Amino acid sequence: MHLLGLFLLFLAIVHGVNSWWQISRKHENMTNSIALPNLSAKKYCKQFISYKKRQKLCFEKHDLLIPIALGANNAIDICQTRMKNRRWNCSTLNDVDGPLFHDSVVGRSTRELAFLHSIFSASAMLQIAVSCSKGDLKSCSCKSNPATKDQKVSTCPQDVSFARKFILKFANAEFLKLKREFKHKKAEANKTIHEGLVNIANSETGAATVTKHQKHQCKCQGVSGSCATKTCWLVPASLKNISLSLFQSYISAVNVKVKPEDWKLKNSDSNLLDPTESQLVFLDPSINYCLKEEDWHGVSGRQCDPNADSSLSTGSCSYICCDQHPTVEEKIITEKCNCSFIWCCHINCNTCSETREFGYCR
C-alpha cells in the first residue's frame, strides 16, 4: 500500500496529472451543469488520490472549485497571450484526460513552471475574490459581514486575503505539510521537497502580486454631486495587469538552491542577492526550446513575423525560429476597415484586402 502510494505520487509529479490546474479541463462541465455543481465538484475532488490534504480542502470548500476552475482557464488564456511571441508559447496538450502542459517543460523545476505556478495562483485567487465580493459563495469570509449588505460592490478587504490564504493552501497542500513537519525535525529534504518549496514560493509571488496591485476605488455619497462622504475601498487589478508584472518576474527569475539547514531559498550564485518576495525562482535549466526533446515539438511550424526587427521584437522569425530561415507565405487578408460611428448607434465599415507576409519556422 505504501509502495503504491509512493508510485502514485511519483506518477502524479512526473506526469503532472495531479497538478491542481488540471481543473481547467473540467471547467466546461462544471459550469455547464449548473444543476450539479456539487456532484461534479465532489467527483473532481476524488481525483487528488495522492494529495489527501488538498482533497480534504476540496471537499470542505467545494463551492470554491468553480471560481478556481474559471481562474485556471483565465490563467491559460493570459499565459498564451503573454508568451505568444516567445519560443515557449504556453501551449497546452489536447488530451482531456492527460496533463495540461508538456512534461519536458513542467516535469522539472523550470522558469516556465515558476511562471505557471504564479499565474495560476494569482488568477484563481482573483476569481475567488471576485466571486466572494459578488456574494456568490458560501465559503467566503465576508458573507456574514453586515456592512456589505446594502452595497453593490463589496467593501470587504477580507475577500482578497481569504482568497489568498485559500489558494496558497490548496495549491501547495502537501508541501506545506512537509514544510511544517520540517519544523518538528521529522522530514529530510529530497528533490521532491526542493521542488515543492520552490512551487510554494512561486505561488506566493503570484498571490503577493495580486495583493500589491490593488487600487483604491471611491464612491461619493450625498446629495447629487456633493460628495459629502466618500467611501473608498481596495479593488484588485485586472489579470492582464497582474500578468504583465509576473511576466517581468519570469524574465528576471532567479536560479536558486535550497539551504539544507533551514530550507530557505538562496541564489545559486552565492555572489548574487537572494530572491525577494516579488521574484520567481527555479531550480533547473529549461530545455532548449529550439530543439525537439521528449514531448516538446521544437519551434517547427511556429508562426512568426518575417518583417519584424529581431532586435526589437521577440515575434520576429529570426528569434522564434532560432535563426533558421522561415518559410514565408503571402496571404490576402480581408478585414473590416475605415469604420465610422454613426450617431446613434451604427458602425459603418468598409472591407479592405491587403497582402501580408506570414512566416513559419521550418
Ligand SMILES: *[C@@H]1O[C@H](CO)[C@@H](O)[C@H](O)[C@H]1NC(C)=O
Ligand atoms: C464532460 O463530460 C463528458 C461526459 O459527461 C465527457 O465525455 C467530457 O470529456 C467532459 N469534458 C471535459 C472537458 O471534462
Ligand SMILES: *[C@@H]1O[C@H](CO)[C@@H](O)[C@H](O)[C@H]1NC(C)=O
Ligand atoms: C450543494 O450542497 C449543499 C450542501 O452540501 C446544499 O445545501 C445545496 O443545496 C447543494 N446545491 C445544489 C445546487 O445542489
Ligand SMILES: *[C@@H]1O[C@H](CO)[C@@H](O)[C@H](O)[C@H]1NC(C)=O
Ligand atoms: C504554439 O505553437 C505551436 C506550434 O509549435 C502551435 O501548434 C500552437 O497552436 C501554439 N500555441 C499557442 C497557444 O499559440
Ligand SMILES: *[C@@H]1O[C@H](CO)[C@@H](O)[C@H](O)[C@H]1NC(C)=O
Ligand atoms: C521525499 O521526502 C518526503 C518526506 O520525507 C517523502 O514523503 C517523499 O516520498 C520523498 N520523495 C522521494 C521522491 O523520495
Ligand SMILES: *[C@@H]1O[C@H](CO)[C@@H](O)[C@H](O)[C@H]1NC(C)=O
Ligand atoms: C493597469 O496597468 C496600466 C498601465 O500600467 C495602468 O494605467 C492601469 O491603471 C492599471 N490598472 C490597474 C487596475 O491597476
Ligand SMILES: *[C@@H]1O[C@H](CO)[C@@H](O)[C@H](O)[C@H]1NC(C)=O
Ligand atoms: C474611408 O472612408 C472615407 C469616407 O467614407 C472614404 O473617402 C475613403 O475612401 C475610405 N478609405 C478606404 C481605405 O476605404
